[in-house]
Amino acid sequence: MAPDFELLEHTSDIGVLARGATRGEALVAASQGLVSILADPAGFSPVEERYFKAAGRDEAAQVVNWLNEILFFFDTEGMVFVEFAIDSWTENDISGHARGERLDIDRHEFRTAVKAATYHQFESHETPDGWEIRVFVDV
């Protein structure tokens, strides 16, 4: 199955339910879901690349830290990523890279800033069709 995501209702925050054929694909979909909260990805090109490493004691920590990397690059450089690739996912960390473009408020559609990805109601599990990850972010 192709990676895809849907945004979930939560009174103050937003959830991302992401699916993929594999755990890595589901994480790519979750990353795209997070980006879609920040800005309309349609206007961005994959012109700049950044490398990611997200360590953590378990899968939840690794995924939450990976998503927080996206927010870190947005806050510090205005980077909005549209392509993600997971290079390796070990017991201790996830390595990967992402391509995107810096936000230009006159040219791009900014939506809302996201403070952080959280552990709240986090889920990651295999499904009959592949893999599913659910994560809530604080906006």
Next chain:
Amino acid sequence: MHLEKIDDYRWLIPRTYKAGMRTDTLVFANEKLLEAIRRDQSLEQAANIAMLPGIVGRALAMPDIHQGYGFPIGGVAAVDEQHGVVSPGGVGFDINCGVRLLGSSLTRQDVKPKLRDLVHQLFRDVPSGTGGSGHLHISDGDLNHVLEKGPRWAIEHDMGSEADLDHTEERGCIAGADPSAVSARAKQRGKPQLGTLGSGNHFLEVEYVDEIFDEQTAAQYRLAKDRIVLLIHTGSRGLGHQVCTDYVAQLDEAMRRYDLHVPDRQLACAPIHSPEGQRYLKAMAASANFAWTNRQCIAHAARGAFKRIFGEDTHMPVIYDVAHNIAKLETHTVGDQKKRVLVHRKGATRAFPGQPVFIPGSMGTASYFLLGQEGSMRETFGSACHGAGRVLSRSAAKKGATAKEIQKELESRGIMVQSLTREGLAEEKPEAYKDIEAVVDVVHNAGLAARVARLRPLGVIKG
């Protein structure tokens, strides 16, 4: 969930509700607000905070309570300084998100004909800082001074006066702040954002005094009917968000070492006196100081905008500045004993007797100026609610009227809005929040804070 009704404004979740609760949770609400509160998981979360190790008195839920992550927003918990824990989730990602109210010598009649120019000027002069930087460019050394000293740094750089500090909670500086406890990443994230508003529910609102309930107190703060005030709502921006992110991860690890268990990982905590707990408190204090400086710099920019439109002699004193996402060491009476406790206020404001309390409503409705009352010391560790509290999720809020329609509707009521994003407008539409009148009614009648004045918006600037 079955709640025990105490009176028209108080409800109890008894500690027997679920295993692990160490105390009862007291919910402040009326029947109507409770209906809205029951629609999400906030009461479950309010019960969960009663599980915090070392909690004293009751866990508390304010009438604007809504679902957060771990702690509900509008939750208060005091823990014993000696035996309790500190939880970054009990403060929130936006450390010292808060409100500052500026008074003015202007009236509604002065502002109305120039409202459009004023809103445009404020929008230009107070950057949102989204995905980039604001107008201030500070060095690493400056940032460390901000983290250590708070708004005194801004005053030393001609962005305000000593009087501003006199009217800021803690004079804008929590002692013990340590810049070295703030990660390089947090500093990198926050440095370009000093003096910026941010997006989401953060805003600047030009308001006028619509009604006065307590003439004497209003006069003390030079508030009269139709007088113009400016409300600033923002926090510690990316710096605080990263500090919370960093320490939730560290305390999540530390909990295993201290054999601590919480019902939601987002409530990760550590003993107050552990090295991890102490380090978080030093970083939290630094982030809080950054947030007070942020509001100071924004106040300075906003004063400049007002002066450009209304002349150099426009005077805008700080009425008060108060945090609503914070943990503070305070002395309170628990049972019949005075105790040092760490009060976590997440989406709750300090409301000590005689202290100004601001409860902003949703965009386009009213905001309230109240004065903290003795009841807050008896029942809520000196706390009251911080806003109207969301009832609609952001996506639900976006259904229905478009941003343009909302803007038009507000303009038809004489309220001018300028927002960086269309989505931000729709997400924050008035219907997305609880009825501010009902929320204030509960706080007033429960004796936590008393109404002084109602403020209505004329101009709104959103990041």
